[in-house]
Amino acid sequence: MSPQSFKWRLEALQTGKSFAEVVLLRTLLYRVEQVFLIHKKTGLLLQHVVAPNVAAQDADLVSAMLTAIRDFVQDSFSVQTGDSLETLQFGELTIWIEPGPQAILAGIIRGTAPKELKLVFQEIIEKIHLKYDQKFNSFEGDTAPFEGSTLYLEDCFQAQYQPKKTKPSPVIWILLSSILIALGSWFFFDFTDKQRWAAYLEKLNAQPGMTVVTSEKRQGKYFISGLRDPLAADPIQIMKKSNINPKTVISRWEPYLSFYPKFTETRAKDLLQPPVTVSLIVDESGILHAKGSAPYQWIVETRKLVRAIPGINKFDENNLVEMELKELERSKNEIEKQLLLFTEGRTQLQPGQEARIQNLIKEVQKLTNTAPYLSKNIQIKILGHANKIGSEERNLILSQGRANAILATLVSQGIKKTNLSAVGVGTGETVDKKRPQDRALSRSVSFKVILTDTPSREINRR
Template sequence: MTNELNELRTLLFGVEPQKLEKIYERLDNPQITAEDLSRLLPEATQRAEDKELSDALVPTVEQAIQASVQKDQDILATAIFPIVGPATRKAAIAAVQEMIQSLDNTLESGLSPKSLKWRMEALVTGKTFAQIVLLRTLVYQVEQVFLIHKKNGLLLQHGVAPQVTVQDPDLVSAMLTAIQDFVKDSFNTQKEDTLHSLYYGELTIWIEEGPQAVLAGIIRGNAPRELRLVFQDAIEKIHHKFNRELIAFNGDTEPFADSMPFLQSCLISQYKERDKKTSPYALTLLGTMGLSIAIWGFFAIRTQMRWNAFLENLDTQPGIVVIKAETRSGKYFISGMRDSSAVEPNVLMKQFNFTSKEVMSRWERYLSFEPPIIEKRAAKLLKAPTTVSFQVDENGTLNASGSAPHRWILDARKIWHLVPGVTQYHDRNLMVFELSQLEMYKKQIEGKNLLFVEGTTELLSGEEKKLQELVIDIQKLSVTAQYLGKNISIQIAGHTDSSGSEQRNMILSQSRASIILNYLSARGINTSHFNAMGVGDREPPNMKSKEKNGKYSRRVSFKVFLSDTER
């Protein structure tokens, strides 16, 4: 039965059952579904003629963008990168070109006879040379633009060109409104008439009026009529975008901050094209200035290199720490810390051809523990002789080497710990000065040989001087040995040649040794530890065989023995 009713319904209405069910569902639920909205929204957006739809969509779009940025900044950055990159490059290129053009114009204007007149004008008027150049090369410039509410005369927004000195914009706006009201009240004018221009010297004020606001521009120079179109276009766009805000204006100017791009589009300037002809005066002056700058630059660079070398050398000096170095008003200033044992900075200044008038320095005292400074400090505090040298290792151990008096060595062992920065003291490589002298005296004595006449105990001519020197050396040896606490004994050996018998040679050699011993004793030398002995010809000198029986065989030699004193 149900199937028959469905067939009858289909025949009567010509609608499929599924479509009929959708119609019933729409009648039961008249609200718009998401599918319907997605299908109708694009068409509604295209047909929207007023800005109510855009105003309604703006908050939603802004919130969506903000949420997207908070979630992942890279997504939005990747999307706008193809736009931002070219725009940034275009703006940078335009800025550089404008800067180069401005610099070119300034240089050309500064190197001509005309520039001298402009510089005098700058001195007389109190303006800068750059301002005078701009004024004399300017065709026109829109210096300021005011957006004023037409009904109450309040300032809504204010635009200013770069490097333009401005007064209080609210005061200027009030004055413009007052002037316009004065003209309307004082003269027989129509209600719809407006004030379009004001002239005062080099300044012109152009006024473009809209239904709710007035756009006033202050222009320096002679502006073309086409500039009116720029003003009219700006005021029309402002009314189109801010129509509701202008009608409902109650004194709050914050909603009109977005009108600044329209005002900035009116800040236009135009300058005279530069003359292609170059003045010979300019070339001469330019060459002179270039040569002067080159000479100045050469000396400046050379002085700076000397200063840098001086700072580098000073900073490497032990015991000196450079904290600050600068140049002010053509003079050099340097400050830091210096140990009293460090090199004097003034000495280094002279090496680099600087005077105390050129370099102002200030040094705070501090205690440096650098090895070279510790070594200097130790030499000063210990009063070390010049024969002593010091070396400090990384552990703070002070090592002394060279030679020094015995008394100084003993004193240094007692007071080395008073040297700041020294933890240990070693003098293993330090030789006692008197001990080295003792060795020297010993070698001098042992190196002497007194020669005798053949077969006698008589010295050869000239040997008496050697004997006197021997006495002095033995005396020095005795004094030094006594100071060091050492005993000395000297063996005096008499020698002969081999020409006589052995017995005779022994007696002769003994006699020669005894004569020298007696001579030393007669000169006040303590010979209690001296031994005189004859050796005959058994110990010939170290010489060639043909000379073994010569005069050098007939001699007296010496051997010195040193021993510590028993305590």
């Protein structure tokens, strides 16, 4: 029978509303009366829920109206990319719009709602996106897959009324403060936890040979799945460095081979087992570069094996030298340095040439034995020389005789005659260009070694 009660009864008679309804409206601070879930791209209504005792209009019509208003604002005014419609005011009704990546949550609120309600809307739209992410991506107009989302939408039905004007008990203040502190702590730790998790996902995706496919949080635990190369970093170690408890994360990593150059290089080294004199490097184009010196047999095997290594498109051996070929070149140079001296006018060696002969035989045998192993043809020219004493014809015969004498000596030591040829050049070629007049040097035999590849070696290189 208070004046306020009498005023409300009079209002009920004038408006035709019940007294209880008037009391409800006049003590109401705010109430969420309807909630819409709208597909962001098409503007189609996915689900719609209405609070009890609330008269609702055509939900599809309301959804179309909201979409039209949003499109009108974006098309008619200069708005920044990413900006969206947040609120609409119609008298005592307010429409709160909470956008998500794939859908929009719109709530019709009577009265003035607190900002905290925004957090509720945000949390619910996040839950809906986590739950129906794949269904959003495959949406083609059928709203049936989203029927279960009404359970989330009904959580938006919150309301608040004016409390009775009674002096609150200190216990209530303590309890309220405790709740606020608890809520604040929960929001803080939840936000911090989400930040740590986002940073962890970013670190994982930045790792070579690792790709995150899905990640979500359910019942207090994180679930993550993806692809990981066996040579990639350990996700558990990254997790510990990100201050995330491994017990709260359930991971599933499918193995795959990454073509990251460092990983391909490691696999190549494990398979090819290069000698310490060889360095292997894989570039961004998938080319394996080999540099240094290696046995011929290792090079031949590598040419075959490298084709089976994933991620390698080509084998570059331009800077790779065969060890045996080095030795072959050394023997060649050693033979070509030899100079056997003869007595004046004769085909007999001067005394004291035995050591040179033995060294020559040794190097020639080494050369002829190694060359076939390296698929090389060997031809050794034995060049006989004479000084200018006597006629040119006699000197030519004399130089040929000296070359023949050395040829016979080498053949007698088991060296194949097919690898040798004796040529008398008379006085036509100077043995030592620095001392062309030295007669002793002109009475001599010198050597020229010719190395050529066999057809099989050419095929192997190709």
